Amino acid sequence: MSPILERLRGRLIVSCQAYPGEPLRVPEVMQRMAQAVVAGGAAGLRAQGLEDIRLIAASTDVPLTGLWKDGEDDVFITPTLEHAIAVADAGADIVALDGTRRPRPDGRTLAETIAGLRAHADVLVMADCGSLDDALAAEDAGADVVGTTLAGYSGEREKTDGPDVALIDQLVARCRRPVVVEGRVHTPAQAADAIDRGAFAVVVGTAITHPTTITSWFDAAVTGRARR
Structure with missing residues (x-):
């Protein structure tokens, strides 16, 4: 197994992203966020956008998973070979891309995209999947890692309140590649449960790095108590 993946085995990866238009949607802020979560124990990082990837790669020393969200099509996570190459060139150790079986904007298959990326750069590939069939x-197609990132978002499975534990169990039982759990992991208990179920690593984003959402959780809880 790749030394980069070995560093992530049984560990926490933190996704440092902010939505367009938000106050934190500044590459330098995401860079500082990445440094803060590494100080807290994150073994790996996940970042979106070329400038964010460049800054984070230059200022941290843990494995970095990079992606580029672009376009209005269903497939928008590193949707084309051109996007994948740009993410690799920006400094990502692992390139995350849409790993579903849906048509890609440039007409290439997932296998063609991965082959083209590997011909350009020595990087690992994480496939963000929405189902067991996607992961298989x-x-x-040649992905090094499969993730549950798109479970509940690709139209094949219902969106669960927390992690899609049924899908985790399916992937762990059937997949040959490391299974990374990502998506709606909101508590330490959920993260631990994913590891107990056999996940290779766990990605947490919103619950750590998205203060707008975290604040809304607390506000709803406090407001609900006040109205009793």
């Missing part, structure tokens, strides 16, 4: 197809 992504493995056949």
Whole structure:
């Protein structure tokens, strides 16, 4: 197994992202966020956008998973080979891309995209999947890691309140590649449960790095108590 993946085995990866238009949607802020979560124990990072990736790669020393969200199509997470190459060139150790079986904007298959990326750069590939069939197809296409990132968002599975534990169990039982759990992991207990179920690593984003959402959780709880 790749030394980069070995550093992530059984560990926490933190996703440092902010939505467009938000106060924190500044690459330098995400860079500082990344440094803060590494200080807290994060073994790996996940970042979106080329400038964010460049800054974070230059200022941290843990494995970095990079992606580029672009376009209005269903497939928008590093949707084309051009995007994947740019993410690799920006400094990502692992390039995350849409790992579903949906048509890609440039007409390439997932296998063609992965092959083209590997011809350009020595990087690992994480396939963000929405179902077991996605993950199995992504493995056949050459992905190094499969993730549950798109469970509940690709139209194949219902969106669960927390992590899609049924899908986690399916992937752990059937997949040959490391399974990374990502998506709606909101508590330490959920993260621990994912590892107990056999996940290779766990990605947490919103619950750590998105103060707008975290604040809304607390506000709803306090307001609900006040109205009793």
